[in-house]
Amino acid sequence: MRQLIKSKCDAYFDEVVAIRRQLHQHPELSFCEKETAELIKKCLASKNIEFQSDIAGTGVVATIKGVSVRPTIALRADMDALPIHETTDLPYRSVNEGVMHACGHDAHTAMLLGTAFILNDLRDKFSGTIKLIFQPGEEKLPGGASLMIKEGVLDDVDLIIGQHVYPDLPCGEVGFHAGPYMASSDEVNITVKGRGGHAAKPAERDNALLAAAKIVSKLSELYPEKGGDVVLAFGSFIADGTYNVIPSEVNLKGTMRTFDEEKRKALKNNILKVSKAIASEYGCEAEAFIEQGYPSLKNDVKLTEKCAAFAKEILGKDKVKELPQLMTAEDFAWYSQKVPACFYRLGTSNPEIGIKAKQHTSDFNIDENAMKIGMGIITYLTINLL
């Protein structure tokens, strides 16, 4: 089977590279992936693969049935690009000004199409059903994953796999982390209000600026920047007074991240409590509004260990790495809260040929050879898990 998958990956590689380049050249922002969806549909139709479209907007779900119906494994690729002005000199760089595939979702979509082609060819060789989820809007709240779940994509699914490119590993390697892997991410908004007024007349005004400063410093004492499994960081502090005017309102914006849903609740309550208590010391009032982002991404331990073992079979032991937890967030987390999930990383950098830029940067690129490896692994994992 390994040999058969490898030869299929070789056979479809050029087609998959061409798809990725076409997507890279025509990136679309979150929930606007119209041309992307059209290309996906065209590719699936060209191989007579059954699909449903217009799910959560531009989402597409393809289904490949093996010799029996159960179990059902879902594979997910995200489709959207970022509002970044591309600065690479690739011949297929973005023609959509200010939009760029800087997170590798072009490669995810192309690889999942390649995987669909291979699994479709091999469908009399496995039992079970494979659902290929082409998902819009990973980069934008509330996340396309949550909308697709609402439309029922997971209803008949036993487990889900997601593969994401990763410039921190070289092309040829993959990485796994069993258990909680990526953090939840919520947006923190705090408004401190008091009587504004003349800086030189403290008796006639409050000091919302001082109260807000104390809130930031107290919270950073409680949740220090380095160490621990919680991030609480403020990136915006707007006090729009002037030399001799203390403003009546100060607005703070920050991010709050953790791996544990209980800790997430506790953190949220504590931010509210600390803000209100400090504001009142200064005769001010504080309101805190925490906009819910993605939950934490939890890799099912058994499933992830199995996947890592299968990856070793196909790549060799030394090419499969154990990864540290990340404080960044990913909307695949929504799926991982519903069914056993494994989200792993595909190494894509190649410093020798200058491919080393990080994700979400204007010169991000991948070594396309990684896509052949990615297709091979996800196909092999899927067939072995069925």
Ligand code: NI
């Ligand atoms: Ni991404």
